[in-house]
Amino acid sequence: SQKIEQNSEALNIQEGKTATLTCNYTNYSPAYLQWYRQDPGRGPVFLLLIRENEKEKRKERLKVTFDTTLKQSLFHITASQPADSATYLCALDNNQGGKLIFGQGTELSVKP
Amino acid sequence: EAGVAQSPRYKIIEKRQSVAFWCNPISGHATLYWYQQILGQGPKLLIQFQNNGVVDDSQLPKDRFSAERLKGVDSTLKIQPAKLEDSAVYLCASSLDSYPETYEQYFGPGTRLTVT
Numbered sequence: 001s002q003k004i005e006q007n008s009e010a011l012n013i014q015e016g017k018t019a020t021l022t023c024n025y026t027n028y029s030p031a032y033l034q035w036y037r038q039d040p041g042r043g044p045v046f047l048l049l050i051r052e053n054e055k056e057k058r059k060e061r062l063k064v065t066f067d068t069t070l071k072q073s074l075f076h077i078t079a080s081q082p083a084d085s086a087t088y089l090c091a092l093d094n095n096q097g098g099k100l101i102f103g104q105g106t107e108l109s110v111k112p
Numbered sequence: 113e114a115g116v117a118q119s120p121r122y123k124i125i126e127k128r129q130s131v132a133f134w135c136n137p138i139s140g141h142a143t144l145y146w147y148q149q150i151l152g153q154g155p156k157l158l159i160q161f162q163n164n165g166v167v168d169d170s171q172l173p174k175d176r177f178s179a180e181r182l183k184g185v186d187s188t189l190k191i192q193p194a195k196l197e198d199s200a201v202y203l204c205a206s207s208l209d210s211y212p213e214t215y216e217q218y219f220g221p222g223t224r225l226t227v228t
Contacts, residue, residue, distance in 0.1 A: 041221075
């Protein structure tokens with residue numbers, strides 16, 4: 001069956017450390033993978049998009065990797081801050097015309 | 113630029129009643145999406161419009177849910193009759209375009225529906 005799995009446990013880290021979130025998928029062949037941030041009571045906010053032929057993408061303190069062999073994407077936040085505390089969602093496009101399939105999200109908490 | 117607008121923000125209804133949600137996407141965005149997000153889960157696509165045509169409604173429970181996008185701009189999502197399991201946040205999103213490219217989606221704040 002098709003599955004997208006993110007870290008099921010909440011991630012708690014200390015301010016200044018690097019947070020690494022995992023997104024694994026099964027029985028999909030995505031052309032793209034996107035990462036979103038969602039704060040309580042709000043809609044998701046787009047962060048990064050990476051294509052299947054790209055290994056890595058960076059934006060300020062954010063870095064995403066995409067390994068189509070391992071069927072995995074890693075999302076890194078370097079020099080994390082308490083303001084980075086939120087739920088992070090990965091979403092993939094299964095070559096179906098822009099339709100996104102979301103993972104369940106990982107809650108990140110950055111302690112000062 | 114103005115973001116995606118949704119109303120109402122909250123709605124409480126009894127089971128078997130009907131409810132409607134409204135969405136105004138970002139100006140110029142051709143594609144509009146309605147998602148259902150149950151607590152603790154990621155958003156699940158219900159329906160995708162490109163301009164005023166339906167691209168994907170494979171996960172829309174058509175016996176009780178309906179949606180339309182008038183003149184390729186605003187959209188409404190209706191539930192009639194509501195069930196307890198429809199309690200969720202209903203998110204509207206828009207993007208510049210969709211197939212064959214994938215674009216980032218811009219989400220509204222959502223409508224939190226509670227069915228009692």
